[in-house]
Amino acid sequence: MEHLIHSRVKNIEISGIRRFFNMVANRPDLISLTIGQPDFPTPEHIKEAGKEAITDNFTTYTHNAGFLELRQAACDFILEKYGL
Structure with missing residues (x-):
């Protein structure tokens, strides 16, 4: 088989x-x-969110900068958890 490569x-x-x-x-x-x-199962709330996104045709790629709402939520989380 090696001769085929x-x-x-x-x-x-x-x-x-x-x-x-x-x-x-x-x-x-x-x-x-x-x-x-x-190597762990997908949590149920993630599965449900994926199903809902498909049903709502929310299936396109984001802009390179991502979703403003998600970026803001990440900032809020870091601020609350780490004070940064």
């Missing part, structure tokens, strides 16, 4: 995200957020 493909370097993923893959003290595959 072009030599240029064999020489492609591993991406930075893959290198990082490989470094942290065996660290039980870390939560891996590298490629979107959590």
Whole structure:
């Protein structure tokens, strides 16, 4: 099977995200957020919010800056929790 892979493909370097993923893959003290595959179940309220978003056709990508409401909520959380 090896003859089916072009030599240029064999020489492609591993991406930075893959290198990082490989470094942290065996660290039980870390939560891996590298490629979107959590090792815990999705909470029910998140599932319901996703279903509601699909039903309401709220399914497009955000602007690069994200949603103002979400950014404000994150700021409020950091301020309340850490006083920053």
